[in-house]
Amino acid sequence: MEAFGLLLHGFAVLLTWKTLAVMMVGLVLGIFVGVLPGLGGPNGVAILLPLTFTMDPTSAIVMLSCIYWGALFGGAITSILFNIPGEAWSVATTFDGYPMAQQGQAAEALTAAFTSSFIGSLVAVLLITFLAPGIASFALQFGPPEFFAVYLLTFCSFVGLGREDKHKTVISMTLGLLLAGIGMDTVSGTLRMTFGWNELLRGINFLVAVIGLFGISEILLTMEERLALRGHTASISLRVVLKVWKDLPRYWVTLLRSSVIGCWLGITPGGAIAASFMGYNLAKRFSKDKDSFGKGRIEGVFAPETAAHASGTSALLPMLALGIPGSGTAAILLGGLMVWGLNPGPLLFVEHKDFVWGLIASMYLGNVVGLVLVLTTVPVFAAVLRVPFSAIAPMIVVSCAIGAYAIQNAMFDIWLMLAFGVVGYVFKKIGIPLAPFTLALVLGSRAEDAFRLAMIGAGGDLRVFWSNGLVGSITTLALILLVWPLFGPLFQRAKRLWRPVGGSPVA
Amino acid sequence: MATPETEIVVEDPTAPASDSPSVVSTRTVDIVVSLLLLALAALLCFDNWRTGIAWAPDGPQAGYFPFYLGLILAAASLYGLITALVTGAGAAQTFLTRDQFLRVMQVFIPTLLFCLLTQWLGLYVASFFLIAGFMRIIGRIALWKSMLTALLFAIIMFVTFDIAFDVIMPKGPLEAAFGY
Structure with a gap:
């Protein structure tokens, strides 16, 4: 029950007018980010990060995480009303959400989406509250070899479990690690890969890369498509809300299943996108009435939204406890921690209690406030889509430039952002995933430091990574995950041999 | 059912036509990107080799890590290049x-x-x-x-x-x- 006391302390930190105001601002900005085409969760957080540079770390993280919750809520609005997923993780919401809106049940669909988002986050926050402190205190015993093993596990699981072509994941990751190494080497002080360029001495800033990769490239991608849209607007009455909530207990299995899927995929680098599809597909598979899915079934809204939010929220668990982000957005929040002068990792729970518990408390409060906010203001945000894209696009470009410049007050960073925008655009179109790149860029130098410190401690002996049970099993697990794709097909072939002859293959 | 007030309609008169001719295929872009990445990997490997890739008494030198990462990058891009050239995957796919x-x-x-x-x-x-x-x-x-x-x-x-x-x-x- 220690966690409970600390959580109450967190609420005490949080309940000042200033923090609450910051929270509201963050939520409103976040919903905008979620609704607008060409702006998503990760780049919304990255662009708005400079706003927080002069804040104290607690207000800053509260604002940023609220932008994130807001974006998660906002994605559902466009999916249901316009059949346009504002975010990749709300694609599955359109399957049943839009048909519901067409049948005049837009308010019900929206209420269902927001409520299930809230439930998903709540489950994930509970998980964080009670699990994160334990993991962090366990991780306090970690030395450099253990940390390197955990980093290795993160990188390998991306390669082994990702759905993209393996060589493309490897390209994305090594490129990120290489760019992270540019500039001064933190262990020996030697300059490397700068080619005599003064601008490269500081290295390539992670946030500049993110703003370019996600912000600028998204604008380019959005312009390629047909931007016409047609949809409904809806306002939600209290009667509808109560009606949907009254039916809620009937769907407890779906909600619980999606929450569990979401939490699992959020902590491992599976992500909210995979979680929402998996939540939807499983709800459909276990349903007695499979054919009604896709035609406006409320369960088809509950399932993906719960999973997406549980996943988006629980991605913060490894970031808080170990300093390893579980998603792209979590990686950017981690970048923010470093900007505010905090050192991410298990020590956060010891050295910055106010910060950690303030953040966790803000997850509870932010989701409650966010739920009320979206339920009452949907028509306003739906109307935002009336603003022509030709007005929004240049404003997003300017915001990106402001964000990129503000990080180090360098004009060079604006050019770098533009270059990353082009790279991100091309990479997305040829299927090179950007998440491993982001993760590698933010973790690269920490992973290398851990490796070299471990080497210095062990006198250059690689066997240090198998020197005790813990580090040995993490390292071995990492290597197994890395080579898993090579053996996966073999196992499947073996399984096929076991299957009775003549049985129809299961899709 | 939907009255004009409850509908939001935004037109896009300059939308790209769906039958517009292809400028470049995904395969071509794949090959060009692979070549660029190979060149970048070679450049970075060379620079790190100059910095020092040996194993000093206190562990690896500054260039050690990036040098081997460069090699992995080169190998992965080479693999991508060869698959694109040999299988012709994405040749019919329009990049733009x-x-x-x-x-x-x-x-x-x-x-x-x-x-x-x-x-x-x-x-x-x-x-x-x-x-x-x-x-x-x-x-x-x-x-x-x-x-x-x-x-x-x-x-x-x-x-x-x-x-x-x-x-x-x-x-x-x-x-x-x-x-x-």
Whole structure:
């Protein structure tokens, strides 16, 4: 029950007018980010990060995480009303959400989406509250070899479990690690890969890369498509809300299943996108009435939204406890921690209690406030889509430039952002995933430091990574995950041999 | 069922036609990117080899890690290059149609000009020109609306960042005339 006391302390930190105001601002900005085409969760957080540079770390993280919750809520609005997923993780919401809106049940669909988002986050926050402190205190015993093993596990699981072509994941990751190494080497002080360029001495800033990769490239991608849209607007009455909530207990299995899927995929680098599809597909598979899915079934809204939010929220668990982000957005929040002068990792729970518990408390409060906010203001945000894209696009470009410049007050960073925008655009179109790149860029130098410190401690002996049970099993697990794709097909072939002859293959 | 007030309709008259001819195939882009990555990997490996890739008494030298990462990058790009060349995967797939290319350039070129202008005129003036110009020329929105939106946006940004949050942006002659 220690966690409970600390959580109450967190609420005490949080309940000042200033923090609450910051929270509201963050939520409103976040919903905008979620609704607008060409702006998503990760780049919304990255662009708005400079706003927080002069804040104290607690207000800053509260604002940023609220932008994130807001974006998660906002994605559902466009999916249901316009059949346009504002975010990749709300694609599955359109399957049943839009048909519901067409049948005049837009308010019900929206209420269902927001409520299930809230439930998903709540489950994930509970998980964080009670699990994160334990993991962090366990991780306090970690030395450099253990940390390197955990980093290795993160990188390998991306390669082994990702759905993209393996060589493309490897390209994305090594490129990120290489760019992270540019500039001064933190262990020996030697300059490397700068080619005599003064601008490269500081290295390539992670946030500049993110703003370019996600912000600028998204604008380019959005312009390629047909931007016409047609949809409904809806306002939600209290009667509808109560009606949907009254039916809620009937769907407890779906909600619980999606929450569990979401939490699992959020902590491992599976992500909210995979979680929402998996939540939807499983709800459909276990349903007695499979054919009604896709035609406006409320369960088809509950399932993906719960999973997406549980996943988006629980991605913060490894970031808080170990300093390893579980998603792209979590990686950017981690970048923010470093900007505010905090050192991410298990020590956060010891050295910055106010910060950690303030953040966790803000997850509870932010989701409650966010739920009320979206339920009452949907028509306003739906109307935002009336603003022509030709007005929004240049404003997003300017915001990106402001964000990129503000990080180090360098004009060079604006050019770098533009270059990353082009790279991100091309990479997305040829299927090179950007998440491993982001993760590698933010973790690269920490992973290398851990490796070299471990080497210095062990006198250059690689066997240090198998020197005790813990580090040995993490390292071995990492290597197994890395080579898993090579053996996966073999196992499947073996399984096929076991299957009775003549049985129809299961899709 | 939906009355006009409950419907939101946004048209896109300049949308790219779906039958627009292909400019370049995904396979070609795949090959070009693989070659560029190979060249980058070679360059970085060479530079790190110069820095030192040996194993010093206190562990690896500064170039050790990036050198081997460069090798992995080279191997992965080479694999991508060979699969694209041998299997011809993505040859029939369109990377970009002509209409799409024109639309992308419609954003990319203004953005490029905006970055150039920022260097001479400062960010706020450049953003005024970007927004007003983009809305007027590409969005075909009335001139006064475009100018007003751009002016308001630039002023709001200035007040938010430079004054309220103390985040200083690059400035040019106009701001200097006002004493900033």
